[in-house]
Amino acid sequence: MRRDSRLSRMLHVLIHMDRIEGAATSDQIAQMLGTNPVVVRRTMAGLRDDGYVHSEKGHGGGWVLTRPLSEITMLDIHRALGNPGFFAVGVAIDHPECLVEQAVNSALGSAFEAAENLLIGKFAAVTLADLADDFDQRMAQITAEPNCELT
Amino acid sequence: MRRDSRLSRMLHVLIHMDRIEGAATSDQIAQMLGTNPVVVRRTMAGLRDDGYVHSEKGHGGGWVLTRPLSEITMLDIHRALGNPGFFAVGVAIDHPECLVEQAVNSALGSAFEAAENLLIGKFAAVTLADLADDFDQRMAQITAEPNCELT
């Protein structure tokens, strides 16, 4: 089953945005992500609606962060993307009145609920500033050459 | 994103199989699941390969359990279905050498790993006999009328 990588991509983008001068255009971001600008706008629309970024038209326009990375958690971005379900596996509801199905789905459901709560807790605990710090540490260790337009 | 409900369905089926006389045909199971026999065979093939069920051809043939429910865990069935990934959300690998991406994916990856371990632990701890017991308790509480061929 194909995986939704929007969260990973958006986190990546936002941290880069924090490090560059001025605005990043949808085109630049699209190239960085190996996709096209319309997809970028579609994805970032959620972040804009939730107030994490702002978009500006015209010359020198594009996307800018509207608040410091320290005030955005991974969970915030997940929510801004529409709070998509984390799981590719779920319960079947073929016979809602069947007690076997109920017993099975209750066991499955509580396991997934526990896993989801764990994920939510972990995501809420990490700000983008934490990720940026992690990046700095990695950068300090090995001085690697970034290979794309946005450094 | 569409969810894989094979695990839920197979657990449901196996517990029913334990309660009926003789073999259950792919056709019967398909009706119970609201699908068709070919899909059932496809899905159950994994369980057969891992030795949880046996299939017999010809008159009176079909599927039978090859071991007691107490010796099968939810995790066993998940594995028998090809050990599909639990998550619908995953990391993007657009620029493997980008340290920002690495930092992001490390944070995401460790969260998913923890959640997956939690799920595996929970699934391994529940046998199908446990689910059947849960069913019995539900049955004892409310005496409901089963509505399908397999009671």
Add this chain to the structure above:
DNA sequence: ACATCTCGCAACAACAAAAGTTTCGAAATC
């Protein structure tokens, strides 16, 4: 003013994965 850049939005096309269907064959029972 006018050209250019950039986002916003909607409609459409392309693609991929899962599920469902059809068809044939093989083995077991009646």
Add this chain to the structure above:
DNA sequence: GATTTCGAAACTTTTGTTGTTGCGAGATGT
């Protein structure tokens, strides 16, 4: 030998995502 039932391959349908195209609106530069 007829019938039941699984096994497997090929094909179609469905569904959701992603990518594309096209037009319009707002902002900036000349």
